[in-house]
Every structure is written in C-alpha cells, then in structure tokens.
Amino acid sequence: VPNAQGKLLIVDDELGIRKALSDILCATVSNIQVACDGKEALEICRSRPIDVVISDIAMPNMNGLELLAHVRNIDLEMPFIFLTGYGDKEKAVEALRLGATDFLDKPFDPVEVIEIVSKAIELARALKAVEVEVAKMYTQYAIPEDKRIELRKMKMAIMMMKRFAKIYSK
Amino acid sequence: MSSTPNDGPSIVVNKVQIQWNGEGRGFSFFGRDSIIFWKKPSLVSILEPLRLELGDEYYSLIIAYEASKGTYEDHHAMISALGPSFEEGFLNWGKAVSAAGWGSFSILSIDWKKREALIQIDNPWEMEIYKAEHPNYNVPFLSGKISGIFSYEFKTNCRCVVISHCSALETTNRVVLKVYPSTETLESALTAIQKQRSRSKVKQLRMMNSILRSNQQRMMDLANSFSVFIWESEENLVIRHATPGLASILGISEDEVLGTSLLELLHSEDRDVFKDKLDELRAGHHPFIKLQIRIKANHDKFVWIALFVKRSYDLSGNHSGYLGSGRDITSQIQLETQLAEQRLKSTQASKMAALGEMAAGIAHEINNPLSVIIATAWQLSQSIEQGRFNPENAKATLFEIQETSKRIANIIKGMRNFARSGEMDPFIGYSLSALVEETLVYCRARFRNHQIDFRISNSGRDFQIECRPVQISQILLNLLNNAFDAILPLSERWIELRMEDRQDFVEIRIIDSGRGISKELHHKIMLPFFTTKAPGKGTGLGLGISLSIAESHGGSLALDTQCTNTCFVLTLPKRRL
Numbered sequence: 001v002p003n004a005q006g007k008l009l010i011v012d013d014e015l016g017i018r019k020a021l022s023d024i025l026c027a028t029v030s031n032i033q034v035a036c037d038g039k040e041a042l043e044i045c046r047s048r049p050i051d052v053v054i055s056d057i058a059m060p061n062m063n064g065l066e067l068l069a070h071v072r073n074i075d076l077e078m079p080f081i082f083l084t085g086y087g088d089k090e091k092a093v094e095a096l097r098l099g100a101t102d103f104l105d106k107p108f109d110p111v112e113v114i115e116i117v118s119k120a121i122e123l124a125r126a127l128k129a130v131e132v133e134v135a136k137m138y139t140q141y142a143i144p145e146d147k148r149i150e151l152r153k154m155k156m157a158i159m160m161m162k163r164f165a166k167i168y169s170k
Numbered sequence: 171m172s173s174t175p176n177d178g179p180s181i182v183v184n185k186v187q188i189q190w191n192g193e194g195r196g197f198s199f200f201g202r203d204s205i206i207f208w209k210k211p212s213l214v215s216i217l218e219p220l221r222l223e224l225g226d227e228y229y230s231l232i233i234a235y236e237a238s239k240g241t242y243e244d245h246h247a248m249i250s251a252l253g254p255s256f257e258e259g260f261l262n263w264g265k266a267v268s269a270a271g272w273g274s275f276s277i278l279s280i281d282w283k284k285r286e287a288l289i290q291i292d293n294p295w296e297m298e299i300y301k302a303e304h305p306n307y308n309v310p311f312l313s314g315k316i317s318g319i320f321s322y323e324f325k326t327n328c329r330c331v332v333i334s335h336c337s338a339l340e341t342t343n344r345v346v347l348k349v350y351p352s353t354e355t356l357e358s359a360l361t362a363i364q365k366q367r368s369r370s371k372v373k374q375l376r377m378m379n380s381i382l383r384s385n386q387q388r389m390m391d392l393a394n395s396f397s398v399f400i401w402e403s404e405e406n407l408v409i410r411h412a413t414p415g416l417a418s419i420l421g422i423s424e425d426e427v428l429g430t431s432l433l434e435l436l437h438s439e440d441r442d443v444f445k446d447k448l449d450e451l452r453a454g455h456h457p458f459i460k461l462q463i464r465i466k467a468n469h470d471k472f473v474w475i476a477l478f479v480k481r482s483y484d485l486s487g488n489h490s491g492y493l494g495s496g497r498d499i500t501s502q503i504q505l506e507t508q509l510a511e512q513r514l515k516s517t518q519a520s521k522m523a524a525l526g527e528m529a530a531g532i533a534h535e536i537n538n539p540l541s542v543i544i545a546t547a548w549q550l551s552q553s554i555e556q557g558r559f560n561p562e563n564a565k566a567t568l569f570e571i572q573e574t575s576k577r578i579a580n581i582i583k584g585m586r587n588f589a590r591s592g593e594m595d596p597f598i599g600y601s602l603s604a605l606v607e608e609t610l611v612y613c614r615a616r617f618r619n620h621q622i623d624f625r626i627s628n629s630g631r632d633f634q635i636e637c638r639p640v641q642i643s644q645i646l647l648n649l650l651n652n653a654f655d656a657i658l659p660l661s662e663r664w665i666e667l668r669m670e671d672r673q674d675f676v677e678i679r680i681i682d683s684g685r686g687i688s689k690e691l692h693h694k695i696m697l698p699f700f701t702t703k704a705p706g707k708g709t710g711l712g713l714g715i716s717l718s719i720a721e722s723h724g725g726s727l728a729l730d731t732q733c734t735n736t737c738f739v740l741t742l743p744k745r746r747l
Binding site: 013014019020021023024027058059061063106107108109110111 | 534544545618
C-alpha cells in the first residue's frame, strides 16, 4: 500500500464511523481531518486546502448532497467519495449528477476503502498537475476565461459519464 | 179413518167431519191434524227471517214439499169418501179446507189426456197474509197440496205453476194454478237446490280456507325468511313443539325435530355455557336468557343461533318446561369474523407498509455498527500482521466489537418483534425508556436524514409500565411517523417526546412543529381508514389501531386540542408494585 501524501476530510455524524475510517486510513493518508456534519465540513473546506472528501449522505444540519453542491462551488474537480447505505441507489445517482467521484457501500471493506481513497488522492494530485499544465496552455494560446470554463465543464461531463458507467456496471 | 176422540166442537162440511181444536188452534179431519192459516201476521213474522235467510225459491220449495206430504190421504179421501168422482171429491175437500181459511177451490178445466188442469183459488189466506209485502207471492203451500193431489190423480208426477194473480176486486184475491206433468218432483227440485246451496257453501268454505291457508303460508314464509323459529320444550329440554324454521335450519323433517333434546343439538363446546346460563335462569337471576350458540345441522355443519329462553308455566302456575325463540345468525357471525380478520390483515398491512418505509433507516442503523466492527477487526489483524500486537489494545478492540455486535442484535430483535402482531403477547413489566429507545431504531435515521430535530424530555427518571411492549412500540412509531409525515414539508422541523408522571399513570406526549389539526377533523382522525396523507402513503388505520391498543392497556390516546402545536397524548397505567 503506497503511502499517499494527501489531505483527507472524513464527514460522518457517527463517531464510530469517523474513528473506524481514521483508523483504517491513518497508515495511508498523512493528513486526516474529521467533521460531524456537512456544515462543519464546509467550514473546513473553505478555511484550508483539502485533497479528498469522504462523506456520509444522511446527516443533520447539512447532509452530504448539500455539502457536495457547496464544495463544487469552490472546487470543480476535488474527488468526493460518498458513504452509502442500503437503498441509497437513487441518492447515488443524484450524487453523481452533482459531481461525486466514487462510492463506498456500508458496511465497507477496509482494503477497498484504502484502495479507493488512495486512488482519489492520486487523482487529486494528477488533476492538480494537469491543472498546472492546462493553465500554462491557456496562457500560451491565450484562451479566454469563458472558453476555459466551458472546457472544464466538458471535461467534468466526460468524467461523470465514466462514473455513471461504473456505478451501473457494479 | 176413524174419528179421534176430541173435546172440541165438530161440524160436518159436506160429507166431511171436521173436528175443531180450539186449544191447539188447529183442526183435524179424517183423524189427521191439519193447519189453519191465521190472518194474524204473527206466524209470518216468525218465519220471515227464515225466508230471508233461505231465499224465496228455497223457502217456497220447502213449504211446497212439506205440503205435498200426506196428499195421498187427501186424494184417497177424494176418490173414496168425498165423492164418487174425483172432481166432486176434490171440490168437497176444498169446501172443507176453505173453512180453515185455505180459500175457495174451483176447477177451471181438467185435460185427462194431457194430464193438465187449471185450478182457481179465491181468497186463500196464504196469499192474504203476504199480499201487502209480496204481491207476487206464489202460494207454495197450496201449490204443494195441488201438485201432490194431482200427481196421485194423474198417476204421474205433476208440478203446478201460478199463471195468474188476480186481485182486481179489492176484497177478492184469486190465484190460478196450472197443473202439468213434470219429470222433476218437488223432492228432486228441493234436493237439487240443496245440493246447489251446499256446493256454494263448500265453495265459500273452500275459498275461506284457501285464504286462511295462503295467509298462514305467508306468515310461515315470513317467519322462515327471517330465519326465526319458536320452540317449546319439556323441563328436560326435549322439544315439544317448534315452528318449521328449526327443522329447515337443521335440515331434517318437522317430525324428527319433535322429541329431540335441545341439549343434544348443541355444539359440544357450547353445552356447558348453555347449562350454566340455564342454571342462572332456574335460580331466578334473570327473567330470560339470551345467548349465541352453535347447533348441529345436517352434514355435520354448525349453525350459529341467537337463542332466547324463558321458563314456561302450566295453568296452575308450575314450571312446565322452557319456551323461546331462535334465529339463524350464521351469516352475521361469518361477516363479523371476516371483518375482524380484515381488520387484523389491515393492521398487519399498515405495519408492513411502515416497515418498508423504514427499511432504509433500519439498514443504516445496522450498516453503521457493522462498518465499525469490520474496521476494528481489520485493524486488529493488521496489528498482528505488522507485529505490533498489544494484548491490552486488542482486548479493548474486541470489547468494542462485542458491544457493537450487541447493538446490531438489539436492532434485529426489535425488528423481529415489530413484524409480529404482539396481540397475543403477555403483559409484562417494561421500562418505558427502553421501549422508546427500541422504537427510535426505526425512525432516528429518517429524522436525521431530513434534518428533523428530535428530542426526548423526561424528568430524568424511568417508568415501569405493564404492557405488551411490541404493541406500545407500535403506537409510538405510529405517532412518530405521523409527526414525521406532517412536518416534512415545513421549514421548522422538530419532534419532541415528553414523558410525565401522572400518579398512577404515565403520560407520553408526542409534539411536533406542526400547527395542530383543524377542528373539523378532530372527531375524524381516530376513525379507521380516515387519512389526510396522499394515496398510497397512509392506510388511515394507524390512529384507530393505536387507540384500541391504548384502551386494551387500560390507557387512552387523545389529541391535545389546547396545544398550539400538534400534540398527541398517550396515557398508560404504571406497573403496580
């Protein structure tokens, strides 16, 4: 298991889950932060850089879907993983539409958790690298701001379609 | 032909000696009593009702027939003592009887060949007495006499008919009778009319009978259509009499019913109940008893009967047995059973619907502790693999796994309980707080998912209640789910469960952020099948069922109409120590 240097935010209203996830991931991820609901998580995302969010859907104050919507206003590409329970398929589809990256079904398999989170951190890192390259190209070819946003949106749409394909093949 | 010794005066009219009997108001000749027509209408008024009753024709025939009897002697006297010839004898006879008021007889003609004759009678009293009221009175007495006399003379049966009434002169009444041969004798005419009359009587009787019968049939039909029967029995319950209803219920003949013991007809399970009730009746506790029992009908089928029983008394006031009525209520009982079954099914259905709704929440409740267990166990195995196993840490981890597993076990237990009806469970002492906790398993996740602020407030103490825990849990869940559905569309969303001490009772209030229930609906909400929820969302049975459960626990369930929010109050008796 590669040691990923990333900043992970775990969001769940249940202490047991927060603790379990931290324990599983502490050896893989160097920086783990926790929040007990969407509201607290959003504060954290606004105040400091986060690479990957792993969040429960059902929570008081602000649920996972609302959190994702808010996060997408700040960062269009940040990997966002949902924890889902039984019968949350409809919510999962809604989440994908909103730009979720992946899902972890409860009860989760620790190995799968490490795998998915590691991949997400890698993705975040790659996206950042690409971002740097793209930014360079944008200036080089003098692509206007509105076109840049359009391009990003297209990229997002492609990523989303890939995820849809993934969830339905599961 | 000898003269009867008589004290009365005796006269001889022509050759005939007539003996007057003043006392007897009669006379006799040739030793035979005869009749006097009195001019006084008293005789008529005595017979008048008879004439009206019988009708003119019948009445006249009876008189004529009676008059014709004894004409053999008259005729014999005419042709022997009274004259050498029939005509002479006849006229002499006429003179004699005219003295008694029969009228003056004269022969207008006699045709021996045709056997016909015309006889004229003047001033017959028979005509006189009826003249005023019946001008066409047909002198039946005289007709009978004349018919008889001429039948013997002509040696063939003769009848006669009045061919003219003549009262031209005010003082004279005259009648002319035509004598003619006839195949019909007075007797046969009388018999014919009697037959005809009796036929019409029989017809009338038959008609009345059929009317009576059809009425009786109607009454029977009516009684049968109500499936009611009336019965009477001896002291030993042997049936003495029963209306056909019982036989038709039992599917046996009416004769078979008689002599059967009522007790033998009963379903064996109902016999003791019946005997007990009968003892109460005998002891005089009740004037009558009413009970629902099963009786054995044909083909080993049982019929439910609503039986009414009373003691019967004989004329001297002693107990003589029992009497009462019975009614087939099988279909009624079947309907009631069906309704009860339906109700039970609906209860189960509404519960299953609620269960389905909550499945996601329950899964959530289970998945979370399961995730914790898996994660903790994995960690432990990791520590062993990586050679950093610490027995102290491992013990703590295993304890956590145990505790979390218990949590899952409790959830599953609660769920299994909920799926049962709980209706047959025994009443046990149970902690109210524990019951509330167990119930919240089903809805806490839903409340959290929809940002509903749920709080429990109690005075910090727990209450023990005597209950069927599953059923009480069902009430709480119903109320919490209703609250959830009601406040979901609102912006202010909270539910409060408050437990308060009320001496022998504990009061559980479930209050939500809704603005209460409109006054028009207050009396409707507890009714079965009433719901304000969208189709498919609610069965409308929740509150009704909850109410009946609360009542079966000796408690109550009501809407607090004083509260500004929506508030239901469940009151349950505390466990008695």
